[in-house]
Amino acid sequence: MLVASTVPKNTRYNTKWAVKVFEEWQSCRKDKTATSIASTSADLDICKVEDLSTPLHCMNAETLNLWLSRFVEEVCNAKGERYPGRTMYVIICGLKRHLSDKSGLDPLCKDDKR
Numbered sequence: 001m002l003v004a005s006t007v008p009k010n011t012r013y014n015t016k017w018a019v020k021v022f023e024e025w026q027s028c029r030k031d032k033t034a035t036s037i038a039s040t041s042a043d044l045d046i047c048k049v050e051d052l053s054t055p056l057h058c059m060n061a062e063t064l065n066l067w068l069s070r071f072v073e074e075v076c077n078a079k080g081e082r083y084p085g086r087t088m089y090v091i092i093c094g095l096k097r098h099l100s101d102k103s104g105l106d107p108l109c110k111d112d113k114r
Contacts, residue, residue: 014090014093015098016094018094019095022091025071026071032053033051034063049063049066050063056095056099057099064099
């Protein structure tokens, strides 16, 4: 509780907003199966990739790799326009903070294992 109170209000807001943007994209995406997408990536072990119905904080590294890359490619604002680069950066940082808070690890760092 004490540590949470040291996080700036704006940072908490941005983290919550980023998760909301991801979850809205996640729920609106029609094809939630990994098999139809993963066939295009030679480096991906399809056996380890979960479908998009998996909650963000429960996704393994392979699943995060696939779905976060699709998210960045596809996500749009309420007007249907692409987010500017700086906004995408804020969203990804917010998702990273959220995942770090949930797991205690840095989920986007190659050295940390989930």
